[in-house]
Amino acid sequence: MNADPSTLADIPGLMRIENTGKEELVERCTDMTQAAYPHDKVYGGYCTIHEHISCPPEQAYDYLRQGHHLEEWTYSLRGFAPTGTPGLWVGHDRLEEDTQIYVRVAASPEAMTVDYHCSWDQGEKLWMIYxxxxxxxxxVLDRPGSVITWTNCRHPYYADNPCPELAPRADRPWVGDYWDLFYAGHTVEMRNLKAILEHRHRSGLPVSVPPATATTGAAR
Structure with a gap:
């Protein structure tokens, strides 16, 4: 199937082999490549991290899709319980005192994607999406195990709390105040994930574990 170039003729700014020679492309790409990049340029609008984990991908996916495991590998999410709304759970983000976090898990076994839809303080609009x-x-690497990627997009609410009246106290810091530390903080959590999965797989233990109690865990 050949694309009809006439459908692209009126779109400005395209660089395709039909209108840009290889030498010009290489020159443009070289100009775009820097020896060093400011933190904000790399992680200002999006924060993506990735890791190789020595655990079969099916087991890694099964672990992630069961949201109660967030209480194991995240730094501060604890004490999840159902809200009464199907699929919606509430827990505590102990990063800040008395802060509730709401979570819904959207998982696709075919693509092995797991998206955590979250928000602080309220469960009506889950805008923090992992x-x-x-x-x-x-x-992708010609080696056993899993590659796990994790992306956050900088939603406008990271800059402005949409529901300040729901904060447990007026001086409670907002989650967006930590955005510049997301890369480092999420890297710490990814290393937790790697340590747990590799330890259990290496030791012949079940990678996934049941919730500690009948009321503990996020959406499964």
């Missing part, structure tokens, strides 16, 4: 994907490492 996009995770498990990729078979054999496919």
């Amino acid at each position: 996009l995770m994907r498990v990729v078979p490492a054999q496919l």
Whole structure:
């Protein structure tokens, strides 16, 4: 199937082999490549991290899709319980005192994607969305295990709390205040995830564990 170039003729700014020679492309790409990048330029609008984990991808996906495991590998999410709304759970983000976090898990077994839809203080609009994907490492790195990617997009609410009246106290810091530390903080949590999955897989233990109690856990 050949694309009809006439459908692209009126779109400005396209660089395609039909209108840009290889030498010009290389020159443009070289100009766009820097020896060093400011933190904000790399992580200002989006924060993506990735890791190879020595655990079969099916087991890694199964672990992530069961949201109660957030209480194991995240730094501060604890004490999840159902809200009464199907699929919606509430817990505590102990990063800040008395702060509730609401979570819904959207998982796709075919693509092995697990998205955590979250928000502080309220469960009506889950705008903090953590996009995770498990990729078979054999496919992309020619080695056993999993490659896990994790992306956050800088939603406008990170800058402005949409519901300040729901904060447990007026001086409670807002989650967006930590955006510049997301790369480092999420890297700490990804390393937790790696340590847990690799330890259990290496030791012949079940990678996924049941919730500690009947009321503990996020959406499964």
